Each structure stands twice: as C-alpha cells, then as structure tokens.
Amino acid sequence: MSEFLSLVPPAKARELYLKKIIEVLELSTETMPTVDSIGRVAAKDITAPHPLPAFTRATVDGYAVRAEDTYGASESLPAYFKVVGEVKMGQPATINLLPMQAALIYTGGMLPADANAVVMIEHTQKISADEIEIYKSVSAWENTILEGEEIQSGECVVTQGQSIRAVEMGGLLALGITQVEVYRKPRVGILSSGDEVVSPYQAILPGQVRDVNSYTLSALVKACGGDPLPFGIIADDENKLREALHHLSSQCDMILITAGSSVSARDYTARVIQEQGSPGVLVHGLNTRPGKPTILALCGKIPIIGLPGNPLSAYVIATHLVKPVIFTLQGMRKFPFPNLRTARVTLNLSSQAGREDWIPAKLISTDEGWLAEPIFGKSNMILALARADGLICIPEDNTGISAHEIVTVELLDN
Amino acid sequence: MSEFLSLVPPAKARELYLKKIIEVLELSTETMPTVDSIGRVAAKDITAPHPLPAFTRATVDGYAVRAEDTYGASESLPAYFKVVGEVKMGQPATINLLPMQAALIYTGGMLPADANAVVMIEHTQKISADEIEIYKSVSAWENTILEGEEIQSGECVVTQGQSIRAVEMGGLLALGITQVEVYRKPRVGILSSGDEVVSPYQAILPGQVRDVNSYTLSALVKACGGDPLPFGIIADDENKLREALHHLSSQCDMILITAGSSVSARDYTARVIQEQGSPGVLVHGLNTRPGKPTILALCGKIPIIGLPGNPLSAYVIATHLVKPVIFTLQGMRKFPFPNLRTARVTLNLSSQAGREDWIPAKLISTDEGWLAEPIFGKSNMILALARADGLICIPEDNTGISAHEIVTVELLDN
Numbered sequence: 107m108s109e110f111l112s113l114v115p116p117a118k119a120r121e122l123y124l125k126k127i128i129e130v131l132e133l134s135t136e137t138m139p140t141v142d143s144i145g146r147v148a149a150k151d152i153t154a155p156h157p158l159p160a161f162t163r164a165t166v167d168g169y170a171v172r173a174e175d176t177y178g179a180s181e182s183l184p185a186y187f188k189v190v191g192e193v194k195m196g197q198p199a200t201i202n203l204l205p206m207q208a209a210l211i212y213t214g215g216m217l218p219a220d221a222n223a224v225v226m227i228e229h230t231q232k233i234s235a236d237e238i239e240i241y242k243s244v245s246a247w248e249n250t251i252l253e254g255e256e257i258q259s260g261e262c263v264v265t266q267g268q269s270i271r272a273v274e275m276g277g278l279l280a281l282g283i284t285q286v287e288v289y290r291k292p293r294v295g296i297l298s299s300g301d302e303v304v305s306p307y308q309a310i311l312p313g314q315v316r317d318v319n320s321y322t323l324s325a326l327v328k329a330c331g332g333d334p335l336p337f338g339i340i341a342d343d344e345n346k347l348r349e350a351l352h353h354l355s356s357q358c359d360m361i362l363i364t365a366g367s368s369v370s371a372r373d374y375t376a377r378v379i380q381e382q383g384s385p386g387v388l389v390h391g392l393n394t395r396p397g398k399p400t401i402l403a404l405c406g407k408i409p410i411i412g413l414p415g416n417p418l419s420a421y422v423i424a425t426h427l428v429k430p431v432i433f434t435l436q437g438m439r440k441f442p443f444p445n446l447r448t449a450r451v452t453l454n455l456s457s458q459a460g461r462e463d464w465i466p467a468k469l470i471s472t473d474e475g476w477l478a479e480p481i482f483g484k485s486n487m488i489l490a491l492a493r494a495d496g497l498i499c500i501p502e503d504n505t506g507i508s509a510h511e512i513v514t515v516e517l518l519d520n
Numbered sequence: 521m522s523e524f525l526s527l528v529p530p531a532k533a534r535e536l537y538l539k540k541i542i543e544v545l546e547l548s549t550e551t552m553p554t555v556d557s558i559g560r561v562a563a564k565d566i567t568a569p570h571p572l573p574a575f576t577r578a579t580v581d582g583y584a585v586r587a588e589d590t591y592g593a594s595e596s597l598p599a600y601f602k603v604v605g606e607v608k609m610g611q612p613a614t615i616n617l618l619p620m621q622a623a624l625i626y627t628g629g630m631l632p633a634d635a636n637a638v639v640m641i642e643h644t645q646k647i648s649a650d651e652i653e654i655y656k657s658v659s660a661w662e663n664t665i666l667e668g669e670e671i672q673s674g675e676c677v678v679t680q681g682q683s684i685r686a687v688e689m690g691g692l693l694a695l696g697i698t699q700v701e702v703y704r705k706p707r708v709g710i711l712s713s714g715d716e717v718v719s720p721y722q723a724i725l726p727g728q729v730r731d732v733n734s735y736t737l738s739a740l741v742k743a744c745g746g747d748p749l750p751f752g753i754i755a756d757d758e759n760k761l762r763e764a765l766h767h768l769s770s771q772c773d774m775i776l777i778t779a780g781s782s783v784s785a786r787d788y789t790a791r792v793i794q795e796q797g798s799p800g801v802l803v804h805g806l807n808t809r810p811g812k813p814t815i816l817a818l819c820g821k822i823p824i825i826g827l828p829g830n831p832l833s834a835y836v837i838a839t840h841l842v843k844p845v846i847f848t849l850q851g852m853r854k855f856p857f858p859n860l861r862t863a864r865v866t867l868n869l870s871s872q873a874g875r876e877d878w879i880p881a882k883l884i885s886t887d888e889g890w891l892a893e894p895i896f897g898k899s900n901m902i903l904a905l906a907r908a909d910g911l912i913c914i915p916e917d918n919t920g921i922s923a924h925e926i927v928t929v930e931l932l933d934n
Contacts, residue, residue, distance in 0.1 A: 140720075141735055145934065158903065161726055195756065196716030198726035214716055214829065216727040256901045263903065271934055272739035273905035276732040276831055279720035280902055302610035302628055306554075306693035312575055312612035313630040318690040321555055325686035342609065415628065417690055442934050443883075443909070445859040469857075487670045488694055489572065489677065491687035495857070520559065520685055520856050 113393035115502050116462050120427055123388060123402045123409070124434055130407045133437045134290045140278045143270045145331050146288035147437045152264045154281050157254030161198075162217040166249045169208035169230060169238060170199075170221035176243040184231070184239035193218065208238060217250055224249035257281070267439030291333040292435035295354035295361040296323050298339045299347060299371065300415055305339065318417040318488055319364040326424050329519050332360070332432040342371040347378050351410070355382060359435055361410045362428060364420050365399065372399065379403045379410050393502060394462040397423035409435070417488040422464050422497065425518075445517040449476035451498060456506040466494035467515055478515050494518065527807035529916050530876050534841060537802060537816045537823070538848055544821045547851045548704045554692045557684045559745050560702035561851045566678045568695050571668030576631040580663045583622035583644060583652060584613075584635035590657040598645070598653035607632065622652060631664055638663035671695070681853030705747040706849035709768035709775040710737050712753045713761060713785065714829055719753065732831040732902055733778040740838050743933050746774070746846040756785040761792050765824070769796060773849055775824045776842060778834050779813065786813065793817045793824050807916060808876040811837035823849070831902040836878050836911065839932075859931040863890035865912065870920040880908035881929055892929050908932065 114122075135149040164170065171187065179185035187208040191201040193215040201209045203220040211217070211224055226249060229242040257263065263281060264274050270286070278286065298320045306316040317339050324334035337354060340346045347363075354361050365375050380386040383405035392400045396419035401412030409431050413420040433441045447469055457463040470477040478498055483490035496517040500507055507513060528536075549563040578584065585601065593599035605615040606624040615623045617634040625631070625638055640663060643656040671677065677695060678688050684700070692700065712731045720730040731753050738748035751768060754760045761777075768775050779789050794800040797819035806814045810833035815826030823845050827834040847855045861883055871877040884891040892912055897904035910931040914921055921927060 144739055159729070160724055194727075195714065196718075196727050214714075214729065251901075256897070256903050263906070269934065271906075271932060272736045272743070273835065273902060273908075273932060275739065276736040276835070277903045277906040279735055280730055280732045280831065282720055282723070282730060284721055300609065300628075304610075306696055307698055308696075310574055310696070313608075313610050315573070315628065316694050316696060318694045321693055322686050322690040325558055325689065329686070417694065421687065421690070443859060443861065443931055445857060447857065447860075448862075483670070487665075488687060488690045489670050492677070492685075492691040494687075517857055518685060518687060520683065 113391045113398065114389050115460070116392050116394045116397075116426060119389045119392055119402060120430060123404070123427070124430060126385065126388060126404050127409055127431060127434055130404070131434070132407060135287050136290050137285055137287050140275055140284050140286050143286050143288055144272055144275055146270050146286070146291075147331075148264045148266055148268050148270060149287045149289050149437065150266045151262050152278065152283060152286065153260050153262055154257045155259065155283070156281065157259050158256040158281060159251055159253055162253045163251050164211045164213055164215045164217060164224045164249060165251050166224055166226045167212050168224045168227045168249065169240070170203070170211045170218050170224050171208045171240070171244070172203060172205065172221060173223035173244050173246045173248065175206050176223070176225060176240055179240045179243045181241050184241050186233075187238050187240055189236045189238055208240075222246050222250075267437055269438055269440075269442065289437040291331060292359040292432055293357065294327045294332040294334050294432065295358035296320055296327070296334055296336045297350055297354065297361065297363045299342060299363060299365060300339070301342045303339050319413070319415070319420045322417060322421050322488070323362055323364070323413075323424055323428070326421065326428065326519065327432060330429045330432045331436050331438075344374040344378060347375065348381070351378060351382055355405070355408055358408065360408060360431060362413060362424070363410065364413045364415050375412055376401055379405065379412060382406070382410065383408070392423075393460055394423075394464070395457075396464065400427065402427065418466075418491055421488070421491060425497070425516075447476050447496065447515045447517065448512055449478035449515050450510050451507055451513045452477050452479045452509060454506065454509050455480060455498070455500060457500040457504060459505045460502055462502045463500040465498045465500070466490045467496060467498045468493065469495040469515060476515075478513055491518065527805045527812065528803050529874070530806050530808045530811075530840060533803045533806055533816060534844060537818070537841070538844060540799065540802060540818050541823055541845060541848055544818070545848070546821060549701050550704050551699055551701050554689055554698050554700050557700050557702055558686055558689055560684050560700070560705075561745075562678045562680055562682050562684060563701045563703050563851065564680050565676050566692065566697060566700065568671045568673055568675050568677055569697070570695065571673050572670040572694060573665055573667055576667045577665050578625045578627055578629045578631060578638045578663060579665050580638055580640045581626050582638045582641045582663065583654070584617070584625045584632050584638050585622045585654070585658070586617060586619065586635060587637035587658050587660045587662065589620050590637070590639060590654055593654045593657045595655050598655050600647075601652050601654055603650045603652055622654075636660050636664075681851055683852055683854075683856065703851040705745060706773040706846055707771065708741045708746045708748050708846065709772035710734055710741070710748055710750045711764055711768065711775065711777045713756060713777060713779060714753070715756045717753050733827070733829070733834045736831060736835050736902070737776055737778070737827075737838055737842070740835065740842065740933065741846060744843045744846045745850050745852075758788040758792060761789065762795070765792060765796055769819070769822055772822065774822060774845060776827060776838070777824065778827045778829050789826055790815055793819065793826060796820070796824060797822070806837075807874055808837075808878070809871075810878065814841065816841065832880075832905055835902070835905060839911070839930075861890050861910065861929045861931065862926055863892035863929050864924050865921055865927045866891050866893045866923060868920065868923050869894060869912070869914060871914040871918060873919045874916050876916045877914040878911045879914070880904045881910060881912045882907065883909040883929060890929070892927055905932065
C-alpha cells in the first residue's frame with residue numbers, strides 16, 4: 107500500500123491474476139442473431155440440426171452416372187451413355203438412372219438416387235442429342251460430396267467457449283442456425299484521474315495535459331470484445347475516487363483506473379481499491395518497463411486494474427494485462443493469436459536483469475527479412491507508439507539484446 | 521468469355537488489377553470525430569498545432585533544481601537545498617528558483633522557469649520543514665521531458681494515406697485534434713446468385729443450400745474497412761444479373777458477385793460484367809486452388825469481382841484479392857500486416873506445378889514450436905475453415921511440401 111512496491115514479474119502476475127479471476131467467474135449469457143455474433147464467444151456447444159451437405163452433391167460439372175458402368179472406359183475405348191435428363195440447380199433430383207444412363211449435372215447439383223459418381227464434362231463428348239461418349243472411368247462417389255461429409259447431424263459446429271469468427275458464422279448459417287447463445291460482453295468502466303488532466307475538447311493551460319487514456323483504453327477494450335464505459339476525468343481526490351469506484355462497481359464487470367500522478371494519489375489509490383472488496387489488491391508493482399506502478403486487484407468478482415497515468419505505459423500494460431482479463435471475462439477458452447513478426451533489431455538494447463522491457467519499434471522490410479528499429483523516447487510519449495508498428499520484448503532473464511539479434515515484435519492493434 | 525479459362529498466377533493478377541484500379545482511382549473524403557476514426561485512412565497530412573509536451577515536464581517525483589547546484593553532491597557529501605514551494609499538478613509553475621533552491625514536483629508536473637533538472641525523491645532526504653539533502657548530482661535536463669520533445673509544432677502526426685490505429689487516435693487527441701479528414705469508406709455491393717441458393721432464415725428443400733457468402737463476405741468487407749451493401753440472392757438469370765449490376769453500379773464503389781453454378785451462369789456472368797464498362801474483364805481464371813473461376817474486372821471506376829459460388833473458395837479468394845482492393849479504395853498507402861505463424865506441416869501436401877494452393881490448417885502448439893495440421897475437405901466445406909486457424913500456402917513454383925517442412929500459416933480474421 108505504500109510507494110515502495112514489491113515488484114512481481116509480469117508473466118507470474120498475469121498467471122496469478124487470471125487464476126484468481128477464474129475462481130470467482132460467473133458468466134451470464136444472451137441470445138443474439140448469428141449474423142451479428144462475430145467476436146462473441148459461444149456459451150454452449152452448438153450442434154448441427156441436420157447433415158451438411160443435406161444431400162449428396164456434384165463437385166464438378168458433368169454427368170451423373172453409376173460408376174460401375176464406366177469401368178474400362180478410355181480415350182481409345184469410350185463408353186456410350188444415354189442422357190436421360192438434367193438435374194436442375196436447387197431442385198430435387200427426380201431422375202432414375204438405369205444402367206448406361208447419365209444425367210447432366212452442375213457443380214452443387216443434387217445427385218440422382220441411382221447415381222454414385224459424376225464424370226467431368228471434359229471427359230465426355232456429345233455425339234447426338236441424347237448420347238455421350240465417356241473417355242475416363244470414375245470410381246464410386248468420385249466428384250461428389252456425400253450427404254453429411256461436411257458435418258453429421260448432432261456433431262458440434264462450435265464448442266462452448268469458442269470465439270465466433272466470420273467462418274464459424276458462415277458455418278452456422280449454412281446449417282440454418284440464425285440465433286446463438288453467447289456470453290455477455292464484459293462492461294469495462296474506465297476512469298482517468300489527475301489534477302492536470304483535461305478533456306481533449308478543451309484548450310490546455312500551462313501545466314495541463316489532455317486525456318488520452320479514456321479513448322485509447324476504450325478502443326483497446328472494444329477491440330478485444332469488451333464494452334467500454336468511460337466515466338470521465340476525476341481530480342486527484344481520495345473521496346472522488348471512492349465515489350467513482352462505488353458508482354462503477356454497480357455497473358461494471360471490470361474497472362480500469364489511470365492513476366493520478368501526485369504522490370498522495372498513488373498512496374490512496376491502492377487503499378481505496380482495497381476497500382472495494384476482498385481479496386483486494388493482489389499485485390502492486392510489476393517488474394516491467396513501462397508499467398512499474400501497475401495495480402492488479404480483485405474486489406468481489408470485479409477485477410480492478412490501476413494503470414500508470416501516462417498514455418504509452420497505460421496502453422502497453424493494457425495490451426498485456428487488460429486484454430487477457432477481458433478475454434477471460436467473456437468466457438473465451440482459447441485467446442486469439444497475437445500478430446507477431448520475427449525481426450533483426452538494428453541497435454543494441456539494454457535492460458535490467460529481472461525486468462521485462464517493452465520497446466516500441468518500426469518494422470522495415472529488407473531482402474533478408476524484417477528489421478526492427480527501436481523508437482526511443484520517454485515513457486509518456488504516445489507518439490512513440492504512433493510511430494511504431496509494434497513492441498519488442500526484452501524478457502526478464504535478459505540484460506539486453508545486441509544489434510542484429512533476432513527478436514519477436516508484437517504488432518499493435520490496427 | 522468462354523468456359524475455357526486462361527489461368528493467370530494470382531500474384532500477377534493482383535498486381536495487374538491493383539495497378540489498373542489505381543490508374544482510375546478517385547478518392548473522396550469526409551470529416552469525422554477523431555475518437556471514431558480508428559481503422560480510417562487520413563486524407564491529408566495532419567500536423568501538430570502546438571508542441572508536445574506543451575511545457576517541459578518532470579518525468580519522476582522529486583525536486584526541481586538548477587542542475588549546476590547539484591554538481592559534486594554524493595552520499596558522503598550531500599548538497600543542502602532550501603525548498604521554496606511545490607509545483608501543483610495541472611497548474612503553471614510560478615515558482616522562481618534562486619541558487620540552492622528546490623521545488624517539490626511530481627511526475628508530469630511543469631518545470632519552474634529557472635529549474636533545468638529534477639532530482640529523484642529517492643536521492644533526497646528531508647532534514648527540516650523547508651530543507652533537504654541531495655545525495656546525487658543531476659545533469660542539465662535530467663529527469664525531464666522537454667517542451668516539443670515528443671513533437672514540435674508543425675511536425676506531421678499522421679501522414680496522408682496512413683491508417684489511424686488506437687495509438688494515432690491517442691496522439692491526435694493529445695494535441696487537441698478532435699476532427700480528422702479521412703477517405704470515405706468504399707461501399708461494396710455483394711450479390712449472391714444461384715438457383716439453388718436460399719436465405720439462411722429459410723428451411724431448405726432437397727437440392728437447395730443456404731446463402732453463406734452474403735454474410736461471410738460482408739464480415740470480411742467490414743473487417744478491412746469497407747461498407748458492405750448486401751443485395752441479396754438472385755436466380756441464375758442473365759437479365760436479373762444485368763439489372764442487379766446496373767442497380768449496384770449506381771450505389772457502390774466495388775461489387776462482389778458469387779457466381780451461379782450452372783454452366784450458362786458461368787457463360788453469361790463474364791459477359792454481363794463486361795457490358796458494365798471498360799476496360800471490363802481483366803482476368804478470367806486464376807491458377808489457384810481454391811478459386812480457379814475468379815473474374816477480376818474494372819468497369820469504369822468500379823472494380824467488379826466474380827467469386828466462386830462455394831463459401832470456402834469465395835472466402836479464401838476474398839482474403840487474397842478483395843481485401844487489397846478495399847484497402848486501395850480507401851486510399852491506404854501501406855496495407856496492414858497479415859497475422860502469420862511459421863509452423864511445421866504434419867503431412868505431405870501435393871500441388872500442381874504452376875498452381876498456388878491454399879489449404880486450411882489447424883495450429884498445434886508444441887515445445888518445439890507450432891505444428892500446422894492440414895484440414896482436408898472438398899472446397900465447398902465452409903466448416904473446414906471453421907475448424908482451421910489459418911491457411912497454408914503452397915506457392916506456384918512448388919509441387920508440394922513434405923511432412924515436417926516449415927510453412928507459413930496465414931491466420932484467418934477473428
């Protein structure tokens with residue numbers, strides 16, 4: 107609770123924090139149109155109500171036949187078939203095939219009951235109005251997709267805890283599943299504090315800075331599936347923070363505070379968070395740069411994260427600690443893959459042993475692969491991030507990286 | 521124009537197509553709130569209206585001093601300073617410092633006029649109400665960020681053609697830039713055709729399939745910054761296609777058609793597209809699987825892409841050919857980095873020489889890195905994509921990939 111922090115390695119802090127959150131996690135669900143569900147997480151296993159395809163279909167244009175009638179057919183010794191009809195797209199195939207009979211069929215068309223293969227049109231020749239030569243034999247079910255080959259009735263399309271991407275949405279719609287039960291989006295309260303902080307819509311006076319965190323954090327929350335509730339700016343005042351937290355606790359599933367910069371603000375922020383419920387503050391201080399003064403708390407069921415006040419630190423920490431919490435709060439079983447690039451760093455980078463460093467970097471494409479050019483700057487420089495493609499991590503067990511060494515760059519959200 | 525396609529390598533087709541589109545490109549712009557501009561593209565260079573920081577600030581908590589007064593200070597021989605005040609956060613620093621005077625200051629506070637450095641609080645000791653010892657000398661401007669160090673007045677914050685991410689939005693707001701001029705979102709008409717295609721909200725009869733493409737393509741268009749205008753489903757009918765294209769041409773900046781599957785539909789689709797304006801059809805047939813029957817056309821200023829009717833092929837081709845067109849139509853200078861993973865493939869994969877293949881694959885994490893497990897299936901299986909994390913590319917100059925070889929997996933959109 108004092109200014110002297112006992113620093114925890116970020117990976118350990120994250121693991122501990124998510125574990126504690128999962129212990130008290132209570133997810134609620136809602137039903138919504140499948141077409142709007144991209145990015146949402148399925149609240150239960152969704153199974154196929156019927157097989158897909160719903161009927162055996164041709165996968166090429168050609169002639170539906172009984173495969174055994176084509177055996178032995180070749181360029182030099184074609185087989186002769188009588189064409190007894192055409193399968194219309196979108197209609198049931200009502201044609202019955204007798205031996206050595208064929209029906210014209212198009213890609214996606216329904217296979218007639220007595221047919222078990224399709225000869226590609228390229229391997230046939232029309233010789234009269236109702237007769238064709240076939241130059242190539244087909245085996246049973248060749249050039250078809252069988253009823254249920256994509257999915258059988260009752261098989262799982264999307265499992266509980268799985269994120270719905272465009273392709274899952276498509277799969278659900280293909281099966282006529284137009285409503286899905288998903289977990290509710292976590293509501294994330296966002297509080298900017300600081301006597302020096304004013305709205306970006308306001309002119310600044312000497313000593314003042316504009317609020318950036320409310321907006322960058324709202325964007326980050328939205329990008330990872332949360333519903334941001336920006337509370338606005340409060341002055342560095344213990345009672346105002348208490349009131350704001352009290353108000354947000356009744357409305358939110360998670361709260362982010364960007365802390366005031368005064369020493370007193372830092373003293374009372376952790377204390378006021380602690381009052382909101384047990385277990386309270388779990389971590390106060392991360393062995394990372396930027397982001398050392400971060401607070402991770404769990405008050406009742408509500409994760410509360412105290413972020414550094416300066417926009418670069420707040421955003422970098424949010425990328426690594428807020429995102430996984432929001433993923434967890436929406437019931438996601440498997441987190442999305444971060445966008446990474448392997449690159450050679452252009453300069454020597456030093457770091458303290460035991461501390462994890464994140465350094466903004468620009469990626470430069472060369473014939474020998476990517477170069478990562480670090481962008482140096484003080485940690486309050488949001489524009490250092492705006493000039494960067496991503497972040498280089500110097501892991502905690504490393505005291506630095508030499509120029510030309512290979513690093514992983516984690517790309518920033520688009 | 522006939523069924524016999526002259527197949528173009530996809531990379532060459534894409535290059536040719538984007539070049540032709542850029543030749544006739546006319547971008548229009550709109551002004552919008554900066555806070556809503558994430559994902560949009562700046563229509564002009566945006567410069568800083570004032571320096572940032574707007575005043576020289578402390579980057580630590582401590583005492584603002586004249587650096588020269590601290591020279592020689594050490595643990596064994598501290599320097600004594602008189603504390604003449606405290607810089608309040610958010611207020612102009614009105615304190616004047618005389619030699620050997622200090623002012624209490626917090627991170628982000630405005631440096632008093634006569635100060636040129638900050639001594640960290642950890643390197644000081646209070647010895648009376650208004651006197652401190654300083655144990656460590658500071659050099660000029662140590663522990664400060666100078667006025668304009670982040671950006672100077674008139675310098676570029678965001679350049680024309682640059683995408684606005686959360687961090688650019690933050691940088692703009694830090695400078696009080698609350699409105700931005702961006703390129704208008706391209707309106708992308710989406711047309712599903714096929715006698716067999718019905719709405720996902722409808723029960724299917726034998727021979728029918730539900731429309732998936734309207735929805736997966738709308739999602740893809742939205743994800744890359746376009747504004748989808750789904751037109752709905754039309755039957756395989758030359759006149760209906762003509763009417764629909766005519767209607768969409770007056771409303772859209774780009775049109776996607778998922779083609780009907782009948783041979784006649786394939787015959788007339790390219791012809792009807794060709795009628796919409798010159799240069800017309802530029803590519804008909806790509807040497808790729810899936811996606812061979814793709815049509816790339818430019819009619820007047822409107823790119824029209826004919827996609828294969830089956831959902832997997834349409835989505836894979838859209839990922840590689842529709843996305844870059846939408847990026848181009850919104851004036852983007854540099855396309856976003858695709859999300860890639862390097863992995864070892866678990867099975868032998870074969871491909872035709874000269875043909876580029878895209879194979880859905882699941883990524884499996886192991887101690888030795890990622891494995892890519894191909895998901896085989898017929899090309900109309902949207903659920904093969906739903907089971908995949910991404911796509912493995914077998915380049916056109918390759919006839920296959922052996923098990924355990926390293927491949928790049930391009931992750932699907934979330």
